[in-house]
Amino acid sequence: MQRVAAVKRLPCSFRGFRVSLPLGRALAVVVPVLLLIIVDLTLFARGRLEPDSDAGSRSLADLLAEHHPEPEPHPDEHISAPTIPLLREYARTVRQGETLLALLAEQPLTHNEALAASRAMGAYLDPRRLRPGHQLLFRYREDDPYTVHSIGVRLSAERRIEIERSEDGTFDATEIVMPLTPIPVVIRGEIRGSLYASGMSAGLDPNLLHTLIQLYSFDVDFQRDVRSGDQFAVLFEEYYDEQGNWVRSGAMLATDLVLHDRTLRMYRFNSDEGPDYFDAEGNTIRKTLLRTPIEGGRLTSGFGHRAHPILGYSHLHPGLDFAAPIGTPINAAGDGVVEAVRNTSGFGIHVILRHTNGFRTLYAHMRSAARGIRSGVRVNQGQVIGYVGMTGLTTGPHLHYEVHLNGRPINPATIEFPPGRTLRGNELERFHQNRRNLERILLGPHLGDDT
Template sequence: MYDTGIQTKDELNSGAASIEAAPAASSLWHRARRNTRISLKFYASVSRLALGQSRWIAASGALGALSLGLVGIGMATLVAPYEGVASASLTADRAPRVLALDLRPDAADEPRAIVAIQPTDDFHTASLADPGMFTGDMADDAMADLTNTEIDAAAAEPREVEVKVALASGETLTEVLAKAGADRIDAYHAVAAMSAHYSPRKLRAGQEISLSFMELPEGGEALDGETPARYLTAISLQPDIERAIEVTREADGSFNGRELMREFTEGYVRAAGTIENSLFLDGERAGVPPQIIVEMIRMYSYSVDFQREIQPGDKFDVYFSRKFDENNNAVKEGDVLYASLSVGGRTHKLWRFDPGDGVWDYFDENGQSMKKFLMKTPVDGARLSSGFGMRKHPILGYSRLHGGVDFAAPTGTPIYAAGDGTIKRANRFGSYGNYIAIRHANGYETAYAHLNGFARGIRAGTRVRQGQVIGYVGTTGRSTGPHLHYEVHVNGKKMNPLALKVPTGRKLEGPQLAAFKAQRDVMATQMAEAPTMTRVAQAGTDSDSAN
């Protein structure tokens, strides 16, 4: 055991250690005084010789002060290792004594535990002269205190915590991490590590992000008494179904990002049914995913007017690819490979085919592309609310030429470019409100008015492709409700979009046509071997139709 240096009255009377301590202290003090006097005399003599009689007083004073400073530093260096002992010797007799002890016989190589003991009136303080202060009961108590200390320390060990957060509108990833408790510098470096594989700017509002932290349990505190910030260890997110982005903290504290790609197997699905309400509603009832139905509408929007031509009793049939995970769960829809739509007793069949130039298209049984120069209806699920020609204006109150057609649809419904071309203007345009004009080939132009807003990247000079989203239905400008006002101009003259005859797409010939027919035959065999789930969907559809 080690004593702080404070002695009891008994030790002052009978302890040999206290008798020896006084001469040692006195000797040290006398040596310091003697060294100081010698140093002062030496510097005084040197200064007289070097500076002369007139200036030696000031110089000797300065050198004396320097000497005293050096002596003080030397003294502090000598007593520094015993700083705790010296301080304890000046405290009151009832002050706590800090004792070092080791009560575990098998812990010889481990650091000894430090225990604070507050002396009471029924026992005296230990010292080197009286090491027998601990009784058996006192040792047990000290051991219990030590055990409780170890338990508290173990309870305060940091633990791993996982948190899921969602990106709010207008919020950056760095802000999300800081709000979750990450240090801002850590957040900055973690985002930088992610940027090598995925740009945080692509994140959208609502994106779920998983965070991992190391932190003390609730109520735990750091040594400085303040609750520590969470220690960020990992970030993970899944921007799409096929890949995940992970950022992890390395052993040296740096962050490392990586991209993980999931592997899926591809299968094929077929569904068919009878239209009683709409292609969308009856398609969903038959098990067709919404994105596949939307693709079918786009496929036939060149030749079928879904607002006026679709009638109850019309039929559809679709065959498409689908991706499955390792548990055979459908995770992503693929491409429409074949579709059939019977409208008014006439059946339209289309197959997906790539002629070999990398530009795939949908072709009918004769190899004719389903695409036309312009789409008939550049908006999905809309109702024709006003046709082309003279009419009484609903706001102005007098008759005038309605130079386009109106499609009523909910605000925010996507609007598509009717054909390939270049944006001529995309801005506010008088009574048209938000307005887009597209210049196509051969003197054709199309116009879209009363938009709620423009799609990302749509501005004057932008090239667009047929079917690309350019804006959203609204009611800006002189309008009585949300709708799309659609116009077609040919060499500057307004034409009826629904009656206009426009050029068709390419037609397959020679080797390309032969390859297309061969692929058609293979696909017919695949469709005959459609999965069981497809036949179940078909049976369910027939049952629904019968009711």
């Protein structure tokens, strides 16, 4: 594995440091990190996607050490430290149905103190919005173990509220937002077998990979278009705290998929309607229906006339068949409403969805519908609605998939979808600027500069 550094910032995606209130000495060393790590998992031998060769190769630890030098201890620090009383901290995770007041009542606090602490927190978070998984940190001074000294309310890895008892016995709250540094990372790989398996072995996060495949499913028929040797690159963010610890992954920013006959790129952009993914011309990637409502399935039967494998006579096969192992999740091809979940002798267990623009989709031979999928329920594009099985008239486990437009079956492989959203004017200008920045990182500094 080789890591290549460049020094460029992504203006679009870098949310600035947000520290709402003083953080104390420990957090005072804010080091602006102008770091980009490009993780190069598979080196492309051929020229076009060759990473910048003179960028050198250094490890993440080296880079962080270089940009986060150990701070010199402040001369006062040694003197003042011992005067801070030692605190013991007890963590209590919020469980389903628990209220802040009930949790405060578990501690040696009077009812009035609990109310005051709750009110103080209310300046930053409505106590009713405390959720299971949030954590309360009760702190006691070692020399006074029966008086709550302060309460931390940990809402996420980067956000907490500190409720502190003041001299006069009242409570004050402050909100602390950890300044996380997003570091763009590029993972490249070559497709061997499926894109999913190749992405996993290249180290892509499964959630990110799921999004990637779903977005590409609008334009790529994974059965026919993707071959071994095709290449992919994904640019996304990893968030690190000030100590250089990884905290969480961020959004996918740009991707490059080089197929044997075309190259497909998409870019995340904060449009006026919120963040979404667009192609290089500023057209939204999303379309009414996914091309392939199943991941990793193998197209075994196309749309058209053929001899029925069981009944023998020639008939119209009004959909596509994807062979896949029993239990493979089936995704809703588009946003819509469940029209029916039925079990018939032909289709076996099947789901019919109704979408906008007169489209309906049908998914047959399921082992079972997914939990909660029943007539009248709203589903989102990509949501799992059932699992591959072999119920009904079938010779093996597969998904039989049909698309109907205004009541007639049409070939899902060749649907012309109504055009989606296209960026224009000012928004398009902002998009192109952002796109060029992303391309420089995704493709390397010498590429993507052509416009």
